[in-house]
Amino acid sequence: MLKKILFPLILLIVGVLIGTFFFDESESTVMPSPNNLYRSSGDSVSSLKKEKVFSGAILEVKNGDLIMDAVRKSAPGDLIRVYPGVYKETVYIDKDDISFQGVIKEGEWPVLDGSKELNDAFLYSGNGIQIENFKIINYKGNGIMGQAGNNFILRNNWIIDAGVYGIFPQFGKNGLIEHNILSGIEDAAIYVGMCDHIDVLHNEVYGNVAGIEIENSRHCLVENNLAYDNTGGILAFVTPGLPIKTTFDVIIRNNFISKNNHENFGAPGSIVAGIPPGTGILVMAADDVIIENNIISGNDNAGIIITDFANGGAAASNDPDSEPNPDRVMILDNFMIDNGNNPVGELKALMMTQLSTTGPDILAIGGGEGSSIRDKERYRTWGLGSFGSPHISSTSDTKTFLLDQPAEARPISKKDLGEMTYFGICSGCHAFDIRLIGVPTNLIQMIYKDNPQGIVDYINNPKNLREDYPEMPPQDYLSEEAKIAVAEYILSLKK
């Protein structure tokens, strides 16, 4: 009797084993499962981390194809899977809910290579965009740039020597940037600009001018990142003169911020060109920034610098709507050693007045009120006389700044769209009154006075008009609204 039951059972088990052996050829190609697409990286359940049932089509891109062809065919909800190979293109996405997933096989990645000719690898304006598993090299502008897209996930990308910004969501809400590696970026490797509700987690940034930058952004968590060998490791600040005027509610927690002593190779005139080499964390004019549980070591200028516009080199822009002081900065427990071995510039001069040649762990200079520090005696500090005691001892109640529900698409005015398109794309080659790669914008204003449609026609199908300029690449990928908006914006621009 027992035999009768056991025998078929054994047959079944053997059958299943053979089946797995021969047919579960799973390679390393993982079929997109909800888990794979929306893997959770914490115990909190935000809209971005919730399991989502995948219902769209899967479009495959193989070496020799164009990713852009798949984007043209795609509809919201689709997944574009890109196989190993070298793709020399810019991927523009103005649709919603498109996911890009690189397929990594035996260590071979899909590579986007800009050949030092193309400006951007990925440029999206849609909502719900996800980009993961790409290697991005040799672009001149941005690795991944978002313009006003909400609810994004940018993950597991490897961005090397890709221009001015590595990962740059601009004007986006509810976004997750995690598990990326970035190096050799001329400005900020991860640049969160004019955004709200962003988590920046588990990234490695090294050999950049700025490692991670939270600029004119609110409700941002920067956690578990490794920032080393940059000019400045992690920065939270306000740049005056931008449409969004504030940075506040930023938690910088559980990061390793080490030996950020790289020489500054930022473009002269850019705000990061002013970061002194050897800066671990810089807070300029940002409010309610909490710095907790970081290891901050070996940064030769200072571990943490808290400053205002006047001392941070941003006073000149004179924007009356930007409040210049860092208020209510809170420093909780941090592990800080070996900082300040070689202070530079003004800090060096300042230290000399104290008959010291060593920079501090923490420097506060300039205006600001309501700031506090826990266990101040642990550190070598300068300028923290007005700092009180924090009213909390940890931020453990805040798990994430991501939203429970997806953020609604932002209504964007025509002027906003024109402005973003101009600064996001055209200004890479056009400046107001000087020659860059393209002609000065004020010359365009003269040629196309009262004729925005003329600009649209030209950018759809540019001709080489001048011997001493290269041909402009067509901008026909832009939406019709963006084209007319940017044309009108250009004609209205004053300086």
Ligand code: HEC
């Ligand atoms: C990669 C560089 C580059 C980018 C990006 C770029 N341009 Fe240009 N643009 C040029 C160059 C180069 C010229 C000069 C071409 C010539 O004279 O042959 C030019 C010329 C022009 C002209 C003058 C045409 C004329 O009749 O003289 C207009 C208008 C223009 N660009 C608009 C734009 C707009 C709008 C954008 C953004 C959507 C843009 N460009 C983005 C490089 C660029």
